[in-house]
Amino acid sequence: MANDNLRLYPIYACLTACSFWLPVFFLYFAERVGLRELLWLEAVYYACVVLAEVPSGYFSDRYGRRRTLLASTGCLTAAYALFVFAEAFAALALAQALLGFGYALNSGTDTAFHSDSLDEAGLGEQYGEREAKTRSLAFFVAAVAMPVGAGVAALETRFAYGLNLLTAAGSFAVAMSFTEPARAARDQALDSARAFRRQLAECAGDLRDPTTAWIFYYAVFMTVLNHIPYEFYQSRIESWTGPGSSWAPLISGLILSAGQLAAAAASRVSIRVSRRFGDRPALLSTLALQTAVIGVMGALVHPIVAAVIVLRSVPDAVGAPILLARVAEKVPSLRRATFLSLQSLAGRLAYSLWLLAMSVVVGGPPAGDEVPALLFLGAGLGVAGGLVFAFLSRRLR
Numbered sequence: 306m307a308n309d310n311l312r313l314y315p316i317y318a319c320l321t322a323c324s325f326w327l328p329v330f331f332l333y334f335a336e337r338v339g340l341r342e343l344l345w346l347e348a349v350y351y352a353c354v355v356l357a358e359v360p361s362g363y364f365s366d367r368y369g370r371r372r373t374l375l376a377s378t379g380c381l382t383a384a385y386a387l388f389v390f391a392e393a394f395a396a397l398a399l400a401q402a403l404l405g406f407g408y409a410l411n412s413g414t415d416t417a418f419h420s421d422s423l424d425e426a427g428l429g430e431q432y433g434e435r436e437a438k439t440r441s442l443a444f445f446v447a448a449v450a451m452p453v454g455a456g457v458a459a460l461e462t463r464f465a466y467g468l469n470l471l472t473a474a475g476s477f478a479v480a481m482s483f484t485e486p487a488r489a490a491r492d493q494a495l496d497s498a499r500a501f502r503r504q505l506a507e508c509a510g511d512l513r514d515p516t517t518a519w520i521f522y523y524a525v526f527m528t529v530l531n532h533i534p535y536e537f538y539q540s541r542i543e544s545w546t547g548p549g550s551s552w553a554p555l556i557s558g559l560i561l562s563a564g565q566l567a568a569a570a571a572s573r574v575s576i577r578v579s580r581r582f583g584d585r586p587a588l589l590s591t592l593a594l595q596t597a598v599i600g601v602m603g604a605l606v607h608p609i610v611a612a613v614i615v616l617r618s619v620p621d622a623v624g625a626p627i628l629l630a631r632v633a634e635k636v637p638s639l640r641r642a643t644f645l646s647l648q649s650l651a652g653r654l655a656y657s658l659w660l661l662a663m664s665v666v667v668g669g670p671p672a673g674d675e676v677p678a679l680l681f682l683g684a685g686l687g688v689a690g691g692l693v694f695a696f697l698s699r700r701l702r
């Protein structure tokens with residue numbers, strides 16, 4: 306059974322990585338709402354992730370990885386169906402809410418499922434490298450999917466969401482074929498009387514270890530920093546091509562495809578980079594790279610920025626396998642999904658608050674002068690965070 310899970314997991318990861326809509330989500334929303342409402346819609350997504358993140362991790366730890374993944378893919382399927390037909394703000398907000406619930410239910414559970422399946426097969430020591438390889442494959446598949454999504458979106462932006470409706474239904478079918486890992490099942494039996502509050506308290510206790518705490522708060526901060534260029538890169542592309550240009554979706558898809566290929570290569574070597582230079586130096590380097598990307602995006606309106614946007618996904622591609630491997634070492638399986646959900650919740654809550662704060666100072670067309678100002682604020686945040694984490698890293702030695 307564990308071998309079946311290990312065979313199917315890369316397929317599941319690739320299907321969930323097929324974000325056909327990613328090159329055009331900003332353009333899709335901009336066709337329907339203004340920038341202020343667009344930021345509200347993004348805040349709805351992150352707020353719903355916050356609401357579901359920790360309960361989903363606890364549900365996964367106590368009641369099973371498979372059930373949680375089925376709930377996730379069911380929510381995603383419903384969300385994409387709504388995006389295909391939605392026009393009004395309320396319908397878009399409901400779709401964003403379902404999207405947030407879907408990703409929250411998947412967050413942490415997918416990697417915990419992989420880790421538990423490897424443990425059941427006696428291959429637990431291979432988790433870091435195998436997770437990095439799976440992520441590399443998923444990045445490659447995403448690189449193929451994005452120009453396809455951009456191509457169909459050149460005809461109509463909602464068509465990209467229609468393609469994701471198909472892949473979400475496919476991921477639901479794969480999750481139906483999963484079996485619950487035996488180790489997770491034993492942990493659930495042993496832990497059946499543990500209250501949710503105690504589970505959270507034990508996860509908080511894990512943060513008493515200074516290294517675990519550094520990793521946790523770094524991951525939270527990088528969730529915010531990694532999403533800033535994601536939020537506004539389509540606006541910068543539209544600034545080059547002109548508002549309403551049919552070239553914007555295609556250029557966006559090609560840039561993102563190149564970025565996913567770069568991320569695929571970076572993810573594959575991430576564990577080797579960590580072993581050679583150390584975890585914290587490697588992670589601090591990714592923070593510096595993302596800060597530079599944000600700063601250049603804010604400073605220039607020029608096609609050369611396309612090469613910079615290509616690097617947007619590299620920090621997460623390098624950092625995520627390193628972080629997951631360290632969490633797997635330090636946090637027991639019976640609360641690992643809850644811990645990862647807490648980490649993701651904190652990061653998404655922080656970014657949701659950042660979006661709400663930024664929405665206070667904007668108003669006007671999505672490609673207006675406000676976007677560079679928001680990017681400069683994000684770059685300033687990166688510089689400040691880099692100094693803090695570098696200082697804390699030195700204190701850990």
